Amino acid sequence: MLTLFTIKNCDTCRKARQALDRRGLPYQVHDLREDGLSAPLLEHILHRVPVMTLLNTRSTTWRNLPDAEKQDVDANSARELMLAHPTLLKRPLLDTGDDILVGYREGDYDKL
Template sequence: MSVIMYGIPNCDTIKKAKKWLLENDIEFQFHDYRKQGIDTDLVNEFCHLLGWEQVLNKRGTTYRQLTDEQKQTLNEQTLIPLLVEHPAMIKRPIIRIGELLHIGFKAEQYNDIFHI
């Protein structure tokens, strides 16, 4: 089973999710948006499979810095280029297990995903 975690390393939620995976002996690769980048195809896939509203992180400072007009006119087409340019606005973590994507981290959620 191939597991890839997408995110940025200094995110507290990413740190918790990584710790959980390590403690449960689950091998994974980490895709750092800042080092390895992110492209339109990947963001498109995230939005298509998870829903763009779920992918958008509204809690971060990058989102809060958008103008009111930008926030009011957000839709999948306007959001994707913004997420490519500002990957910190992508909710974290997103994990890929084979062809499936999961978003967010809660220990109970990961227990269910990984059948622990």
């Protein structure tokens, strides 16, 4: 079964859900704020998505971090930041079982 990682108030996440619903694809939703992000789950995602691709430096969460935490971010510090602040992950993330699709644009799920 597909897993869609979202946050409730994200417009792009809503569009991704609508796209899956239109195609009649079964999926489960994992809300990053409500359901959280464990270290094993993050490692599962990072096994398929490079850490710096996953880090959302355009998010409100990122902008609200102290400058000292944002400077010289590397793979290890990015992991720590994402575990402490799950909304730093780019979203939506769609785990197909074989791959993880990052973000959503119209047509991205056509091949599913």
